[in-house]
Amino acid sequence: MSQTTVDDAPARTGVRVRVQKLGTALSNMVMPNIAAFIAWGLITALFIEQGWLQGIFAGLKDPDGWVAKIGGWGSYDGAGIVGPMITFLLPILIGYTGGRMIHGNRGAVVGAIATVGVVTGADVPMFLGAMIMGPLGGWCMKKIDAIWDGKIRPGFEMLVDNFSAGILGMILAVFGFFGIGPIVSAFTRGAGNAVDFLVDNDLLPLTSILIEPAKVLFLNNAINHGVLTPLGTTQALETGKSILFLLETNPGPGLGILLAFTFFGKGVARASAPGAAIIQFFGGIHEIYFPYVLMKPKLIIATILGGMTGVFINVLFGSGLRAPAAPGSIIAIYAQTAGGSFLGVTLSVLGATTVSFVVAAFLLKTDKAAEEQDLAAATASMESMKGRKSSISSQLVGASSGGPRGPIKSIVFACDAGMGSSAMGASVLRRKIQQAGFGDVKVTNSAISNLTDSYDLVVSHRDLTARAGQRTGSAIHVSVDDFMSSPRYDEIVEQLKQSNGGGSEAEPAVDDGSAGSSDGDVLALSSIVLNGSASSAADAISEAGRLLVDAGAVEPSYVDAMHERESSVSTYMGNGLAIPHGTNEAKGAIRRTGLSLVRYPEPIDWNGKPAQFVVGIAGAGKDHMALLSKIAQVFSKPDEVARLRGAQTPEEIRSILMGS
Template identity: 70%
Template structure:
């Protein structure tokens, strides 16, 4: 097992970035719902597109009024309930899920309902508070009685604990959090109105533009501007706040200036960056250009201030957040009557940003080519993960992008202790045999993945789930865990990367002597089907005292989710991640079959049951993986006549 070095002390900026990323992770998965609400608002409110285009054709008695919730249907429709209930509940659900998966999500949604009912404004800030808090609370409660519940009562305790916790949190949100957040929202709204009324709103760019480059934009945008803007849009049909950070004009002007007056790689890559930024909406591609010449932040600030000023003058705004910050997203959310103002704000911001950046670049006295690669590395360090878009701009000549450096690989499966442990062992050996000893290969449950890995390997049925947890990583899907051809491709990929950053790797733990007792080895299994074989392996674990009986059904459930067939005649059935409370200690069982069992169309001669608790079994799994990729060792297992011979082959020190 690889052991990561102790995490260094983090500065205030990094903590704020993490908070911003967390807030962003609650909002971004639900942007589709915001867009749907924006379209419903644009089409069906009393001054929406349909009524504006058709005049009196659709009046207060029409189906349009019914959907929009106006006229004779002032208390019905879709628009109002969507922003009042659906969007905050989705945010609360997502926040709870981030903290504690599905149970956290459900309790988070219940708690969010409390703050919604306790206020008269859209409760986005309340949802951002109650969702994660609820997830944390139910996670702590589950930890209090983990392993102490008698078999057969787990579902009863789980359901009642979630229900009781949700009810208590909803009540607390109704009487406590809701009124406080409502008061804060009104106060913040008054501040915004003051800035608008006194012509001071453009000054916000002095803070927002540097915050974007320092990756504090998520904390500002999704923590403050999106909730306040949504509240304004619910009342007025639009909000200028959605354009304070999302306006692509400042970045576009700066990149055009680099295209015309820059040097070296910065000049050649600027046109591509401008397209990615303006059309793709990925604003971070221009951050390295500012970081390598920090004074250019003045161009972004000037452009941002002009853009905000134009929107203030024209009273323009968006109906919902523009995410990503593409000009396409901006126009898709532009409110009726705001197209001229929004267009001029983008053009004005781009023009002023270009002029200021051009002057700064032309008067710059520094010699030599600008180090865009170093600036990009600085940006990625602040961001905390690789920027795929920025890496693409630094590709090799001829348009082929360089392969990002790969130093951290994770093999992911449902539980993180069986298939992934053996797959990681095989891949780790291949990588080290190829001379890449500094590359770490670890195994984890998908639910425990973080977006800090360079490459993720998973079974093809699980890749989509893994991708949601690690969107910045490269993903490789496999089917045969023992001899997957993709392992060779991964090794070949490593030869194309730049110098990987080494990470300390601890020696594998010594296998515990009682992980595989002789009584848990059967030379001639009695099962005829894969289901019976799973039960047979599970009964051996039960007899050894490694698990409760409830672990065996969890082994069958795991098989229904994803096959545990590993290749080379081996299957390793084990329980789901949720069944870890049924494990008393780490244990393995081995069953050999004279007549291969049909395992979802693949022949299996050896079934190894796994109960993974801690790291005791990992060294033995590592050895088993090495055995089953060695034909000679497999023949030794097939020819073994005693349990001790089987154990000797599997438990030998590598």
């Protein structure tokens, strides 16, 4: 049985992740409005002076008839539909969407008002300005609403809401007109001059060196929607088309990769490549080829050379699109291709495909690896970089399972020490599995050092999956980051339904074991703090650790082991809960089992996640497992977490956790 890995965790924070988040935000403003871009592109293609209908109506008696009026040429020069759509409609839609993302309808309205300021204060289509003013309007409205939330006397809510939004919109519109508009205009002109320089000096193909790797790393949205779409739209308004719309959307490089795997790949990658090629080329979902490149990183050379070839051909033929093509399907590309550019666009796709295929085929044929790497693992890596489950991952993961597996009877949740994270994660997963009717499936937890290759499925933190895989190579491996509510738990249940042939009668919950101490002994009232003083994760770990020391549960050296454990793998569990505990080697510093709990008025930044409850753990045996199971169940329910936030006494906190 070959190892399969599925990962739901986002990569750790860094420059790439911040750029990726920026690109996602920009994409979220543009993509809902792509239909408007398509409508504008079609109107442009049909009705402008260089449009498809110009030749038909040019010889008629009335050259300034309705076609000219719609397009804005002839006696309607600068008017018609084309100009107002790109100048006003598209930016305002983007600003409205950006404001709505931040603060719902009120944010959307203020974002749209603010966008009008930059639109009228600039001499170029203000897409970048809309991407700034829309979210800014939503954010400002959100902050202002928070000032008097719950403080307005009944009957005055509508008055305050309407005037506050109106006044804020006025201020931001003026600010956009005099401040942001001129700055963005200057930036747009500068960036346009840079593009002109690249085109004039035949250097535009070099952009593929940046764009093609950025696509695989999911940074393309920041480039495409943050730079290329605004600049391309400005260029298309002036010339009727833009090559910039083709820099990122050309499906040729990805198609070449998939064709190379179709003919020269191995195993599952070869079997799945033809279907992936159809989805990528006709469906426009480029991310379906990313795992193939991540599986063989040197193939990025093929995509770069293929991309450069496509750009070079488009430069040579002067081809371009009238509007963005989204998704990057060959169908959408042809729909937006400018008149006279069909030959160049077609050759650019064919050229990019051919070069990418030839280079990728050579690299695959000369690869010394005896077996193809796990496509499912590469897909998991792609989803990790994307930050969420891919909409097409099932096309690859499903194909990579290597055939049907037997029933899954044993599942282990593994962590470094086996006393905290794994126990709580196993409790949540066990409950889901039992509720689904699979009471015969055994769910346990273990330290990675104690694992044996006897389990059917292993669940672990994404940073520990590689270590777990070394000891359990024949198991299915599922990587998670959010222990309380990971979507992978539901997928495990679905996998059980497929592999085990439906659920059996649900069995009572398994007792994690509490034969030693009572819950009250494990979590003493003196170890519960309602208002913690720490302001960082490190200080919170020390605060929870000191409570364990004061309770006589651990030696002072155990607190150092808690920090050591955190430096290797985060103990953030999800839903505002972190459970710092010592390493496996520090169990000798535990005198008896004990827990501590600290609640913070404001969430603490825990490696980029908000932690409001910190539970320190010291487990000498299994007598803390029952209470950990109860804590896990509490934190898996939002209403119970809300009760904990509102608790006024340590007794109330402990009562909620113990279910009494």
